[in-house]
Amino acid sequence: MAVSYKKLWKLLIDKDMKKKDLCAKAGISPASVTKMGRNGHVTTEILLKICTALDCGVEDIMEIVPDDQ
Numbered sequence: 033m034a035v036s037y038k039k040l041w042k043l044l045i046d047k048d049m050k051k052k053d054l055c056a057k058a059g060i061s062p063a064s065v066t067k068m069g070r071n072g073h074v075t076t077e078i079l080l081k082i083c084t085a086l087d088c089g090v091e092d093i094m095e096i097v098p099d100d101q
Contacts, residue, residue, distance in 0.1 A: 033096050037068045040093035043086060058085035 044054060051065045058081040064074050079090055086093070 034071060034099055035073070036071055036095050036097045037093060039091075039095060040068065040082070043088065043092060047086070054082065054085070058082050 044051070049057075051069075052062070054060070055062055055065055060078055060081055064078050067074055079093070082093055083090055
């Protein structure tokens with residue numbers, strides 16, 4: 033199983049935000065956003081900051097997908 037952040041990127045498009053806007057609003061580093069761009073692992077603290085900044089739930093920014101996708 034793997035993590036996909038496609039929902040986050042779509043949400044940013046829907047809110048007309050850039051990744052740097054997310055960093056500023058959520059108080060996270062560009063390195064964390066880069067990790068997420070590669071579907072890498074980030075801490076739950078980072079996810080909480082993003083959800084708070086975007087006023088959404090964790091299910092709105094990520095999903096678990098089978099490894100073969």
